[in-house]
Amino acid sequence: xxxxxxxxxxxxxxxxxxxxxxxxxxxxxxxxxxxxxxxxxxxxxxxxxxxxxxxxxxxxxxxxxxxxxxxxxxxxxxxxxxxxxxxxxxxxxxxxxxxxxxxxxxxxxxxxxxxxxxxxxxxxxxxxxxxxxxxxxxxxxxxxxxxxxxxxxxxxxxxxxxxxxxxxxxxxxxxxxxxxxxxxxxxxxxxxxxxxxxxxxxxxxxxxxxxxxxxxxxxxxxxxxxxxxxxxxxxxxxxxxxxxxxxxxxxxxxxxxxxxxxxxxxxxxxxxxxxxxxxxxxxxxxxxxxxxxxxxxxxxxxxxxxxxxxxxxxxx
Amino acid sequence: xxxxxxxxxxxxxxxxxxxxxxxxxxxxxxxxxxxxxxxxxxxxxxxxxxxxxxxxxxxxxxxxxxxxxxxxxxxxxxxxxxxxxxxxxxxxxxxxxxxxxxxxxxxxxxxxxxxxxxxxxxxxxxxxxxxxxxxxxxxxxxxxxxxxxxxxxxxxxxxxxxxxxxxxxxxxxxxxxxxxxxxxxxxxxxxxxxxxxxxxxxxxxxxxxxxxxxxxxxxxxxxxxxxxxxxxxxxxxxxxxxxxxxxxxxxxxxxxxxxxxxxxxxxxxxxxxxxxxxxxxxxxxxxxxxxxxxxxxxxxxxxxxxxxxxxxxxxx
Numbered sequence: 018x019x020x021x022x023x024x025x026x027x028x029x030x031x032x033x034x035x036x037x038x039x040x041x042x043x044x045x046x047x048x049x050x051x052x053x054x055x056x057x058x059x060x061x062x063x064x065x066x067x068x069x070x071x072x073x074x075x076x077x078x079x080x081x082x083x084x085x086x087x088x089x090x091x092x093x094x095x096x097x098x099x100x101x102x103x104x105x106x107x108x109x110x111x112x113x114x115x116x117x118x119x120x121x122x123x124x125x126x127x128x129x130x131x132x133x134x135x136x137x138x139x140x141x142x143x144x145x146x147x148x149x150x151x152x153x154x155x156x157x158x159x160x161x162x163x164x165x166x167x168x169x170x171x172x173x174x175x176x177x178x179x180x181x182x183x184x185x186x187x188x189x190x191x192x193x194x195x196x197x198x199x200x201x202x203x204x205x206x207x208x209x210x211x212x213x214x215x216x217x218x219x220x221x222x223x224x225x226x227x228x229x230x231x232x233x234x235x236x237x238x239x240x241x242x243x244x245x246x247x248x249x250x251x252x253x254x255x256x257x258x259x260x261x262x263x264x265x266x267x268x269x270x271x272x273x274x275x276x277x278x279x280x281x282x283x284x285x286x287x288x289x290x291x292x293x294x295x296x297x298x299x300x301x302x303x304x305x306x307x308x309x310x311x312x313x314x315x316x317x318x319x320x321x322x323x324x325x326x327x328x329x330x331x332x333x
Numbered sequence: 334x335x336x337x338x339x340x341x342x343x344x345x346x347x348x349x350x351x352x353x354x355x356x357x358x359x360x361x362x363x364x365x366x367x368x369x370x371x372x373x374x375x376x377x378x379x380x381x382x383x384x385x386x387x388x389x390x391x392x393x394x395x396x397x398x399x400x401x402x403x404x405x406x407x408x409x410x411x412x413x414x415x416x417x418x419x420x421x422x423x424x425x426x427x428x429x430x431x432x433x434x435x436x437x438x439x440x441x442x443x444x445x446x447x448x449x450x451x452x453x454x455x456x457x458x459x460x461x462x463x464x465x466x467x468x469x470x471x472x473x474x475x476x477x478x479x480x481x482x483x484x485x486x487x488x489x490x491x492x493x494x495x496x497x498x499x500x501x502x503x504x505x506x507x508x509x510x511x512x513x514x515x516x517x518x519x520x521x522x523x524x525x526x527x528x529x530x531x532x533x534x535x536x537x538x539x540x541x542x543x544x545x546x547x548x549x550x551x552x553x554x555x556x557x558x559x560x561x562x563x564x565x566x567x568x569x570x571x572x573x574x575x576x577x578x579x580x581x582x583x584x585x586x587x588x589x590x591x592x593x594x595x596x597x598x599x600x601x602x603x604x605x606x607x608x609x610x611x612x613x614x615x616x617x618x619x620x621x622x623x624x625x626x627x628x629x630x631x632x633x634x635x636x637x638x639x640x641x642x643x644x645x646x647x648x649x
Contacts, residue, residue, distance in 0.1 A: 175622060305493050306499070
């Protein structure tokens with residue numbers, strides 16, 4: 018066992034997930050432990066170090082085989098210097114994460130934001146394997162995004178490339194305010210939160226729908242009702258799909274990626290959702306810009322973060 | 334005089350313009366001669382060779398100083414191989430332009446499309462000098478575009494990156510068909526053609542406007558009337574500016590460029606137009622994605638093509 022391995026860590030508000038990948042992006046094993054964010058930045062760093070050392074040992078590797086450690090974290094980052102300027106869910110500010118981890122681990126550490134890292138995971142070793150130019154969407158509480166060019170995360174001037182959830186795409190007359198303060202953002206209609214909001218609005222309006230009988234409405238129930246023929250639910254899911262398709266059409270003539278990869282909870286709706294997205298994309302995209310371009314489901318699920326974090330070492 | 338020079342050629346339907354640039358992108362001199370496209374591909378190639386040799390000699394350089402020759406041409410291209418698959422305005426098909434020119438000139442030749450080349454010219458030595466990531470718009474008969482990443486033309490999967498004129502951005506209810514066959518393309522409202530069409534429609538509808546007195550309506554007259562307070566003309570120019578601003582807002586969260594550069598005839602409207610674009614961009618773009626991002630006028634005018642063509646040698 019002398020091959021080089023790459024360790025990824027996905028830092029969440031309650032848990033830290035670490036994983037070991039081969040140079041080809043194959044995920045060998047994962048391990049998860051508590052973040053203990055309430056104990057402050059030093060404890061978070063100590064925990065990352067502990068879990069990383071543990072997974073390397075648990076997979077029977079020596080420390081000399083570690084090619085580097087990548088970190089995916091939600092928040093505002095100074096990516097080149099690996100500084101967490103502010104992370105809401107960890108409640109930390111101005112933490113030189115890269116430096117602190119390199120001091121303790123003695124290997125190269127790279128830090129990037131969770132959406133970029135998940136996109137890199139899918140592009141490197143998931144639904145985008147072998148495809149150099151991908152754009153990834155994660156449909157969850159919000160709509161996350163990441164742009165991969167030449168197999169690497171593309172950050173843009175302000176690190177805002179791939180902030181697809183905040184593409185203002187809903188026409189003014191139908192637009193509502195986003196949590197970001199703007200109106201008409203993609204995530205107001207195509208996230209789980211957006212779908213739930215539209216469903217609750219429909220129920221409150223008195224629209225005739227089976228959703229009015231569901232006590233604690235989640236996006237999955239709206240999608241299931243749509244699949245079963247509930248017209249109100251179908252219209253809501255179609256609206257989520259419509260604006261995803263429109264945003265991809267806009268992206269097809271700016272970035273012109275080869276593949277769009279869509280993951281997150283809402284994407285579990287499968288081809289019922291994807292076929293609607295594909296139809297809208299086809300309608301609003303020039304023939305030359307869509308030729309051979311695919312819209313596919315993410316394949317790594319919750320492991321996209323650890324895989325992409327490990328990939329930071331080779332692909333950033 | 335031993336410095337290396339770079340020659341660019343901008344191949345139009347009636348004229349070929351050639352120019353000599355320094356390694357810094359400074360344009361030393363230009364020369365223009367007829368394309369003679371009706372005589373076929375061989376004649377076009379012979380003319381390019383003749384004009385290129387002429388400008389090198391005329392500027393007092395020796396052939397040994399030529400670092401390469403770049404070609405900008407409108408049409409469907411196989412860019413890596415420098416083959417013109419089809420050019421409508423030259424009426425040629427499947428011409429191995431790069432190979433034919435390299436055989437005659439004995440130096441490296443690179444070929445790219447006119448919109449990409451104009452964008453590279455501005456980015457390299459015009460309004461984007463020193464800025465690695467730019468997105469360029471040319472507002473003329475259509476809306477051309479080009480994406481520069483890391484100082485180089487970014488083509489995307491199908492060479493369609495930067496086809497900004499065909500971003501479908503006008504909502505369905507207001508959208509008209511584009512020459513490309515789709516509906517709602519940016520160029521239906523933000524090109525000179527789009528502005529003239531909207532003005533003619535307004536006149537035909539009987540809207541109260543000074544434009545109804547203008548016999549041969551051009552975009553300039555619409556812009557001038559708008560500046561002079563004609564409300565109908567002002568609404569038309571605002572609509573052109575609005576969708577430009579919206580398309581830039583969409584681009585700010587996909588490519589997140591540092592600078593948007595706008596050239597072409599319509600851009601001569603100056604700050605009257607630019608201020609409206611900037612206002613819309615500011616309204617529909619997340620604070621982080623617009624911070625420090627500028628929307629500026631192109632500076633090279635009709636020379637962007639030759640400068641960018643010369644730049645292909647160093648920047649592609």
